[in-house]
Amino acid sequence: MSLFKARDWWSTVVEEECDVGCLLICNINNEDPPKDKIIVGGFSGTLRIFDPQGHTTEDGTVSYDYRPDHVLLETTLNYPIIQLAAGKFVSGSDENHLLVLYPDRLTVYSLIVTTGQTGYGHQSKLNTAYQHMFQRHAHSLVTGHFGSVKGKDLFAVLSLDGCITVYEQESIGFSCFLPGFLLPGPWGYTPKSDSFLVVGADWSLQCYKYQSLATSNENEKDTNNKSGGRRLAPEWTYQLGEAVLDVIVLSPQGFPPCIVILTHHSFFCFKDNGVLKFVKKLEYNPSSFTAYYI
Incomplete structure (x- = not known):
């Protein structure tokens, strides 16, 4: 019902x-x-x-x-x-x-x-x-006030081979590779912690600070070199154990932000620091979802 x-x-x-x-x-x-x-x-x-x-x-x-x-x-x-x-x-x-x-x-x-x-x-x-x-084929993008920038929106593109390229509107900011990357999937950005959320090849939710991504490749002049990704380490991880269908970050004013994850059999809700708030097992096979405050 x-x-x-x-x-x-x-x-x-x-x-x-x-x-x-x-x-x-x-x-x-x-x-x-x-x-x-x-x-x-x-x-x-x-x-x-x-x-x-x-x-x-x-x-x-x-x-x-x-x-x-x-x-x-x-x-x-x-x-x-x-x-x-x-x-x-x-x-x-x-x-x-x-x-x-x-x-x-x-x-x-x-x-x-x-x-x-x-x-x-x-x-x-x-x-x-x-x-x-692009030098590489794109998979998806996220937008936000990366680096706590004010008055404008930036965007980041994830390629099929795990390269994240951040664009500062008309100019390119930087590129870096995610470590241990196999296949692209849903990802998101949480503005309060200024972090990107990605799903690893082992079905784990991983959080990377924007500043960590920006500094990991600061000495790399050739974006075709994947060595920059080896220096990256997530701020926190959580083993989901299932393939992820979608990632949504809710950040309304006056409320604490939360991260909602939809998998093939479950619905997860996290705080922005990676603490699990609750998980609900689904009795059906979902295809997509949306999330909002009421």
């Missing part, structure tokens, strides 16, 4: 093959007052931005059924979309920008919405702010 009762508000069908990172909800066009948009990407390279809203029907009631004018933008970006993110990624700007991760590059876009002068509605287009090309 569920404690919650779900009710459909708005829906549409997107015939697209995608992963968990290809869905994003944010005020990407910096609308005032803020209003969230639904952004969907896919492996075909198609990007769609939806603006769900109600409309009055002929009988005077308000309906939230899908309409074609709910599509704010639909475009093809020519490369498979792995992940989407939003934040203050452009120097000198406090506005949200869209970051799109491809296998061999990432691109930061700004969404420009022009109010229509006729009954045809608004016109939207993506403008490229900047782009970074």
Whole structure:
């Protein structure tokens, strides 16, 4: 028996093959007052931005059924979309920008919405702010205020061979290799301890300080050399014993942060210092999850 009762508000069908990172909800066009948009990407390279809203029907009631004018933008970006993110990624700007991760590059876009002068509605287009090309194929990325930086968002990309590359917006910060790395998986960032959370090849949750990553490769000029990873040591580890499906870090204001981990058979919750708060065994096989405070 569920404690919650779900009710459909708005829906549409997107015939697209995608992963968990290809869905994003944010005020990407910096609308005032803020209003969230639904952004969907896919492996075909198609990007769609939806603006769900109600409309009055002929009988005077308000309906939230899908309409074609709910599509704010639909475009093809020519490369498979792995992940989407939003934040203050452009120097000198406090506005949200869209970051799109491809296998061999990432691109930061700004969404420009022009109010229509006729009954045809608004016109939207993506403008490229900047782009970074990769030496290695990307797997996923995380964003945050790395190093307790203020007023801007940084992002880090994890490659298929275990290389973490940190980007300070338009410039590259540093690269380093994780020790004992075999296959990429879910990872996250906790801002209070300024640490990255990764899952090791032995199914252990590992925490690496941002400062440790930054200093581990400070003397390495060639990022193709993996010797930098051997100097890294995690701040703490916890043996999960199961393959991890997703990692989410909750850091609301006024509440202590917590780390939630979903595996094939369990749900873990940790404090940001690695202390286990609780673990719940699941009676079903989950595929994904989301976490939030209520």
